[in-house]
Amino acid sequence: MDQALSVAELSKAATPGRSPGTRWGRLAxxxxxxxxxxxxxxxxxxxxxxxxxxxxxxEALVRRGAEPLPWSVALGLMELFVASAWLVADAMxxxxxxxxxxxxxxxxxxxxxxxxxxxxxxQIGHVGAVIWLAWLFxxxxxxxxxxSLVGLTRLVAFGVSRDVVGEPFVWLAVRAVQxxxxxxxxxxxxxxxxxxxxxxVIQEPGxxxxxxxxxxxxxxxxxxxxxxxxxxxxxxxxxERQDGIWWAYAHLLVETAPNEIIRYLIRYIPPEP
Numbered sequence: 001m002d003q004a005l006s007v008a009e010l011s012k013a014a015t016p017g018r019s020p021g022t023r024w025g026r027l028a029x030x031x032x033x034x035x036x037x038x039x040x041x042x043x044x045x046x047x048x049x050x051x052x053x054x055x056x057x058x059e060a061l062v063r064r065g066a067e068p069l070p071w072s073v074a075l076g077l078m079e080l081f082v083a084s085a086w087l088v089a090d091a092m093x094x095x096x097x098x099x100x101x102x103x104x105x106x107x108x109x110x111x112x113x114x115x116x117x118x119x120x121x122x123q124i125g126h127v128g129a130v131i132w133l134a135w136l137f138x139x140x141x142x143x144x145x146x147x148s149l150v151g152l153t154r155l156v157a158f159g160v161s162r163d164v165v166g167e168p169f170v171w172l173a174v175r176a177v178q179x180x181x182x183x184x185x186x187x188x189x190x191x192x193x194x195x196x197x198x199x200x201v202i203q204e205p206g207x208x209x210x211x212x213x214x215x216x217x218x219x220x221x222x223x224x225x226x227x228x229x230x231x232x233x234x235x236x237x238x239x240e241r242q243d244g245i246w247w248a249y250a251h252l253l254v255e256t257a258p259n260e261i262i263r264y265l266i267r268y269i270p271p272e273p
Contacts, residue, residue: 052075
């Protein structure tokens with residue numbers, strides 16, 4: 001069992017060349033003039049890809065120098081105007097044919113019985129509304145409308161908060177791929193590392209420890225300090241080792257020096273043997 005205590009840095013070292021106001025994680029675009037777009041630095045294709053991706057994946061590309069904001073605005077303009085124009089053109093080409101077909105059918109019904117069917121069924125005259133509904137519920141109409149809406153959302157996000165909006169279809173594709181990979185990885189881990197079981201702690205020659213676990217410990221890294229039995233350790237590396245009939249994650253720990261600075265402390269309580 002491991003227990004996080006607090007995030008308290010005991011010492012802060014100033015980083016040369018970085019001003020205190022610099023923010024980590026997100027690189028804000030540099031505005032050369034009010035209301036103008038920044039120039040596109042670096043690889044333009046990287047910026048275009050970042051403008052399509054979800055927020056988490058986009059931030060990873062931004063840290064590599066991609067600038068998605070100009071591309072998001074350009075995509076928004078293209079999606080809004082092209083999709084809207086295509087939507088109007090599709091409606092104009094769809095309605096006349098359907099209206100002519102409906103009018104011909106009504107004329108044939110009226111000629112066949114002298115108009116008695118039309119008189120008894122006045123709802124037949126509402127065929128125009130039916131044509132509208134048929135067009136609205138076409139998948140192609142929904143696709144064009146959604147593209148136009150995404151374009152409008154991109155422009156509104158730029159105008160209000162200078163933010164970037166990813167592409168919904170790309171978001172769905174990325175999340176679907178991630179879900180499949182997670183499922184395959186989980187299946188592989190269950191076969192390779194076996195069922196859930198308690199950790200095992202092994203003493204190594206020289207004072208180090210090895211913690212064998214059938215599941216990874218993502219919060220254990222080289223920057224944190226582990227307190228185990230009133231002694232302090234740092235993670236040296238993680239490898240896979242045979243543990244009986246299964247495999248396990250072997251977390252190799254080395255004891256810290258007495259005067260080493262502790263920036264983040266996790267108290268780990270080994271399970272009872």
